[in-house]
Amino acid sequence: DTEVTQTPKHLVMGMTNKKSLKCEQHMGHRAMYWYKQKAKKPPELMFVYSYEKLSINESVPSRFSPECPNSSLLNLHLHALQPEDSALYLCASSQDGVGGSYEQYFGPGTRLTVT
Amino acid sequence: AQTVTQSQPEMSVQEAETVTLSCTYDTSENNYYLFWYKQPPSRQMILVIRQEAYKQQNATENRFSVNFQKAAKSFSLKISDSQLGDTAMYFCAFAAPGGATNKLIFGTGTLLAVQP
Numbered sequence: 001d002t003e004v005t006q007t008p009k010h011l012v013m014g015m016t017n018k019k020s021l022k023c024e025q026h027m028g029h030r031a032m033y034w035y036k037q038k039a040k041k042p043p044e045l046m047f048v049y050s051y052e053k054l055s056i057n058e059s060v061p062s063r064f065s066p067e068c069p070n071s072s073l074l075n076l077h078l079h080a081l082q083p084e085d086s087a088l089y090l091c092a093s094s095q096d097g098v099g100g101s102y103e104q105y106f107g108p109g110t111r112l113t114v115t
Numbered sequence: 116a117q118t119v120t121q122s123q124p125e126m127s128v129q130e131a132e133t134v135t136l137s138c139t140y141d142t143s144e145n146n147y148y149l150f151w152y153k154q155p156p157s158r159q160m161i162l163v164i165r166q167e168a169y170k171q172q173n174a175t176e177n178r179f180s181v182n183f184q185k186a187a188k189s190f191s192l193k194i195s196d197s198q199l200g201d202t203a204m205y206f207c208a209f210a211a212p213g214g215a216t217n218k219l220i221f222g223t224g225t226l227l228a229v230q231p
Contacts (some may be wrong), residue, residue, distance in 0.1 A: 031217075042206055042221035043160070056218070088158060094217065102148045102210045102217045106160035 004107035023091030031096035138207035
């Protein structure tokens with residue numbers, strides 16, 4: 001079962017709101033990722049968690065705060081966002097580690113609109 | 116630093132015909148992985164095909180096959196018998212083993228339209 005799920009599918013929030021995006025995988029993968037994607041552009045890596053620890057932060061503004069409660073779950077907490085943060089937010093997971101297959105499996109994404 | 120280049124922003128093909136999408140990359144690594152991902156208008160990114168650099172044999176998955184030229188650093192995707200459902204953005208991606216976590220380096224994508 002190669003499935004990554006994300007909720008919600010759509011989210012509209014004001015610049016003063018606080019909201020969270022959720023991601024879940026049950027493939028036993030040990031690495032999870034957050035990407036931001038603008039229309040007709042490739043995904044841009046934001047954060048990587050490896051074995052539940054933050055291993056990569058691609059200089060993302062602090063208004064985005066990731067959290068990995070356990071090996072299957074990944075959250076992205078949003079606060080005081082700007083209109084330019086409107087985008088598709090993708091979660092992905094991979095097996096990770098030496099001997100891993102290195103391919104990443106993506107969720108369907110959350111379409112975020114900041115008003 | 117690794118880079119991935121897709122020189123065809125958009126392509127069009129008639130249903131049932133064959134189309135080839137181009138991808139070139141630059142790396143000093145000898146061991147790495149290459150991928151093609153498909154992202155249909157419904158937006159979920161799907162892995163289409165994977166190639167390990169140490170394997171000389173080109174990967175094949177049903178109607179999808181690659182032409183991997185390691186010396187030329189080229190990794191093209193051929194779609195045979197194109198179907199309307201193949202309409203999507205296609206991204207070429209590169210990953211090099213190293214450390215505990217891989218990073219995917221994406222190309223800019225090719226928007227493929229399959230015409231009836």
